[in-house]
Amino acid sequence: MNIKKYIKIYSIFSYTSxxxxxxxxxxxxxxxxxxxxxxxxxxxxxxxxxxxxDNIGGWxxxxxxxxxxxxxxxxxxxxxxxxxxxxxxxxxIREGTLDFVLLKPIDSxxxxxxxxxxxxxxxxxILGFALLFYCIGINQININIEFLLLSLTTLLxxxxxxxxxWFLISTTTIWxxxxxxxxxxxxxxxxxxxxxxxSFSFSLRIFFSIFVPIAFITTIPSEVFLGTAQLWEILxxxxxxxxxxxxxxxxxxxALKYYTSASS
Amino acid sequence: xxxLNKNKLITLLKxxxxxxxxYRVEIxxxxxxxxxxFFMLNIWTNNNLNESINxxxxxxxxxFLSAFFVRQFSVVWVVFTFEEDALLGKISPYLIQPLNPxxxxxxxHIAEQITRLPFAIIIALIFFILNPESIxxxxxxxxxxxxxxxxxxxxxxxxxxxxxxxxxxxxEKASSIERLLFIPTLFLSGxxxxxxxxxxxxxxWIYITPFPYLIDFPANLLSxxxxxxxxxxxxxxxxxxxxxxxxxxxxxxxxxxYTAMGS
Numbered sequence: 001m002n003i004k005k006y007i008k009i010y011s012i013f014s015y016t017s018x019x020x021x022x023x024x025x026x027x028x029x030x031x032x033x034x035x036x037x038x039x040x041x042x043x044x045x046x047x048x049x050x051x052x053x054d055n056i057g058g059w060x061x062x063x064x065x066x067x068x069x070x071x072x073x074x075x076x077x078x079x080x081x082x083x084x085x086x087x088x089x090x091x092x093i094r095e096g097t098l099d100f101v102l103l104k105p106i107d108s109x110x111x112x113x114x115x116x117x118x119x120x121x122x123x124x125x126i127l128g129f130a131l132l133f134y135c136i137g138i139n140q141i142n143i144n145i146e147f148l149l150l151s152l153t154t155l156l157x158x159x160x161x162x163x164x165x166w167f168l169i170s171t172t173t174i175w176x177x178x179x180x181x182x183x184x185x186x187x188x189x190x191x192x193x194x195x196x197x198x199s200f201s202f203s204l205r206i207f208f209s210i211f212v213p214i215a216f217i218t219t220i221p222s223e224v225f226l227g228t229a230q231l232w233e234i235l236x237x238x239x240x241x242x243x244x245x246x247x248x249x250x251x252x253x254x255a256l257k258y259y260t261s262a263s264s
Numbered sequence: 265x266x267x268l269n270k271n272k273l274i275t276l277l278k279x280x281x282x283x284x285x286x287y288r289v290e291i292x293x294x295x296x297x298x299x300x301x302f303f304m305l306n307i308w309t310n311n312n313l314n315e316s317i318n319x320x321x322x323x324x325x326x327x328f329l330s331a332f333f334v335r336q337f338s339v340v341w342v343v344f345t346f347e348e349d350a351l352l353g354k355i356s357p358y359l360i361q362p363l364n365p366x367x368x369x370x371x372x373h374i375a376e377q378i379t380r381l382p383f384a385i386i387i388a389l390i391f392f393i394l395n396p397e398s399i400x401x402x403x404x405x406x407x408x409x410x411x412x413x414x415x416x417x418x419x420x421x422x423x424x425x426x427x428x429x430x431x432x433x434x435x436e437k438a439s440s441i442e443r444l445l446f447i448p449t450l451f452l453s454g455x456x457x458x459x460x461x462x463x464x465x466x467x468x469w470i471y472i473t474p475f476p477y478l479i480d481f482p483a484n485l486l487s488x489x490x491x492x493x494x495x496x497x498x499x500x501x502x503x504x505x506x507x508x509x510x511x512x513x514x515x516x517x518x519x520x521x522y523t524a525m526g527s
Contacts, residue, residue, distance in 0.1 A: 024436075026440075030440040031443070041447050042451075045456055045457060051461070053312075056307065056311045181293035181297065184297040191303075199311055200307065201306055201310050
């Protein structure tokens with residue numbers, strides 16, 4: 001692994017894909033408006049929930065906003081990196097162009113995961129952080145180094161888990177060829193990440209902690225942000241993200257053995 | 265103008281149905297990805313949020329199950345197919361045929377809904393096994409009426425999306441407009457929360473927009489919740505009548521503008 005080389009390649013990737021995305025400028029602007037409306041819509045839904053109650057699942061409105069903020073950041077990251085790249089795997093496999101990727105003298109997972117970048121998610125990331133800053137104010141959170149460090153670490157862990165989930169599902173394409181819709185299923189499950197895990201019934205809570213680890217993706221980082229997280233939760237988050245990342249890497253290498261190329 | 269007869273329609277449907285059956289796994293996954301209403305139901309009942317809107321748990325669960333069904337049979341994706349066809353120049357041969365290409369897309373949607381039906385029924389059965397108290401059998405009249413209103417909801421969305429799709433003639437990429445329009449559809453149609461629960465300042469104007477008639481009205485009808493049947497149907501028909509001429513106009517303008525791409 002030559003890190004310098006990879007950084008250089010990545011900057012070239014970003015440059016070319018940004019250039020091609022900005023060909024469609026109105027598209028980018030419309031996507032920005034969509035991002036704003038989507039956040040407004042989610043907050044609107046929250047206000048409906050809080051119309052006649054002051055907490056859902058033990059979370060007050062001001063605290064639930066933190067989850068929205070973290071969800072928005074993660075959604076922005078998904079739209080910027082995961083979605084444009086990992087839906088491309090399907091195309092690579094169906095048309096046999098994965099051959100060209102495998103022949104290149106760089107890591108295939110790196111190429112496939114970071115080739116493209118879509119600027120439409122940037123605004124969501126900014127909006128999410130803005131909402132989090134607002135939440136620091138209304139929840140009177142004390143900022144210190146430990147808080148910043150822990151919040152950033154858990155947020156990073158959620159990004160890793162999210163990436164691994166997307167990548168795991170996209171990898172199954174090697175066997176099933178068309179799993180484009182499987183990512184849609186994942187998307188609809190992730191939608192639940194907008195709400196605190198405790199607002200669901202016990203059985204769904206189990207489901208969303210084990211099978212689709214939404215608990216680790218939004219709830220634990222939000223708890224860390226609020227300062228209510230237990231130490232074991234943070235450790236578990238670290239372990240789970242590590243396991244997810246290693247499994248997704250191993251699974252990719254394993255799946256490549258079954259890749260038979262298209263046509264010819 | 266549209267040059268459609270019964271034979272053409274049946275042939276189109278047959279072809280598209282066998283085409284869709286090829287992709288039944290995909291369609292099953294689509295059906296699963298529509299289960300968000302059930303998660304919403306879980307939030308509503310688990311936090312007793314429905315007490316304030318005078319809906320019992322049972323009625324609310326029927327509402328969300330109906331919302332799931334209505335959504336399953338009114339999903340429209342014509343803009344995405346059309347955009348791809350327009351970008352790759354595939355609509356040129358379609359335009360030569362003596363049949364408006366939108367009938368092809370329309371048949372695709374209907375065929376996909378037929379393929380979807382068994383999966384939707386399986387999901388409903390699982391729901392009933394988990395929530396046996398919410399089982400209900402609507403009267404035949406109500407059932408037929410809600411089928412019609414679901415079809416109208418589908419038509420409204422199909423027309424809106426076709427209008428957006430026609431913008432491909434000018435901008436090449438129109439799907440971002442659809443994604444923009446999907447946001448109000450998601451939050452205001454009643455898929456995530458019934459429209460009765462909306463605050464007054466929204467309720468005062470929302471019934472003029474098409475949104476509540478996409479999910480909320482058919483779902484209320486099917487689940488036996490309170491709804492005004494006459495005005496619901498009237499508004500649905502009004503919106504169809506308003507959108508249809510816009511579509512035909514933009515279509516005729518767009519085809520004049522079209523410059524065949526590729527080849």
